[in-house]
Amino acid sequence: MLPSQSYVNISFFQPHAFLMIGIPGLEAVHGWISIPFSSMYTVALTGNCLILLAVRRTPSLQQPMYYFLSMLALTDVGLTLSTLPTTLAVLWFDHRLIGFNACLVQMFFLHSFSVVESSVLLAMSFDRFVAISNPLHYAAVLTNNVIIKIGLAIVARATLSLFPAPFLLKRLNFCPNKILLSHSFCFHPDVMRRACADITINILYGLYVVLSTGGIDSLFIVLSYVLILHTVLGLASPRERIRAFNTCVSHILAVFVFFIPGITMSMIHRFGRHLPPIVHALVAYIYLVVPPVLNPIIYSVKSKPIREAMIRMLKRKDQG
Template sequence: MLLSQSLLNSSFFQPPAFLMSGIPGMEALHGWISIPFSSMYTMALTGNILIFLAVRRTPSLHQPMYYFLCMLALTDVGLTLSTLPTTLAVLWFDHRLIAFHACLIQMFFLHFFSVVESSVLLAMSFDRFVAISNPFRYAAILTNSIIVRMGLAIVARATVSLFPLPFLLKRLNYCPGKILLSHSFCFHADVMKLACADITVNILYGLYVVLSTVGVDSLLIVLSYTLILHTVLGLASPRERLRALNTCVSHFLAVLVFYIPVIGVSMIHRFGKHLPQLVHALVAYVYLVVPPVLNPIIYSVKSKPIREAMLRVIRRKDHS
């Protein structure tokens, strides 16, 4: 009896697949809910691809600020494509199974693009600080080679930080009866809760990744804007102050659009366990879907050169 119990306890189980949830309590309305989701995904992909093409095809936009905007647009495309297949599969076809290894791959890229987006927003804040505090040396400081190196560093940082996560989940022993995920995509925190094992290492490493990437980035962005504000207040003319601050509005809104949902997701996971599952799902969708939708709108409305370049791309496609 003791031997059989010992064998049972020592057995290692990994589910072949997980079962994804849609919108909790609204399963009967998934067909209707898929309409706004499909629209948002279409807007996110179209808007960000348009921004990338607009910058690429407009020589006058080949400047550091717009190169960073291209990085942001490509990151938003990646973030959108990370969740689009499984979310629409659940909403359109009620296809809720995701293979174990496919789940780990999706989880890696979902968190990867989130960390990259945070890093790109930090790079953009540095760009704005240099442009305002040292405008005459702006082009000399942010050369093309420096921007390429910054882009490679951002990708390397996200890769190195997140590479261990799939392996930390793969080593865990899972409960045979617990395969239901809380969302229509794979979060690290969501997957590790299904394990029948000590997940202390996963919790600590997940916390380390959040603090060392998004946490550090947010503090440095606040520092950048503090220095920017100090520099702007030192300008003699009110018109110059307004013009300098106006160049930061789009980036500041993009920061708010990204970090407010990030803070919301973190708070919900830490302190909102008593809240309905619907609230958890909606906050997660806002965090992953809304920033890629709003960023192109923010930059096309606030930046006349981007808006005009995007319109030229659209007209060229209409004529072709």
């Protein structure tokens, strides 16, 4: 073996595990902080599962709009389960270690569900556009087969977009003294900056994924609502305008709840390294935990059919 080859093999280092952190500077009160986090995770899982059951068990809800809502609820369940084990392990038991490969797996699913959520919100904006601009052909355009194909395309897009991420990280040489992550979960920008190597490819890849998924999705969502607004303003009756716009309010709120923290988090990771660690942590938790909590609340409050279906299910459970 050549001396240079031996040196490369010896100098290459990948940690067996990373050390996670909860809320920086508040480690002494993690037990108390775990109470609101546990409550939010419970609300997220319960609310989204109730939406899935409501759509499944209510024939009147088995139409395109609520199928897309079911996709959103299922995605929120996946996003919640991606961060719940490690976050609560840190807050409850101060169990801060996560294996290197386990970290990459969590990172893949966390980012994949984020891409899926962005894509589902785009599909929901298309659904609202068709429903408002061409209501007579709504059922003909968004058939069950079309919705299934959209769902499969969304999953394929997320999988293919994030598939290279773990392999691009595994090729890097990491620093033995830089195994402390900034969150209680594995986030791609955070993990790649633990490396003692050139991460230009990883940065460019991460930027490409953000722009080709969330960036494009947000632009098309804005375009959809420009067209929706044009259609709504063309309606003769003010009552019809209000009723048409009201069907979009829930989706608009869900878009803001997801994209504003997501954009803020991306900007902070790229340009806000000088900010206190607690700012990074709080923005990350808002991005990953708050949307799954708020989406079921938004739709149960703003959508009367969903609210009534959920109430009926809860009453049956109490009577049983």
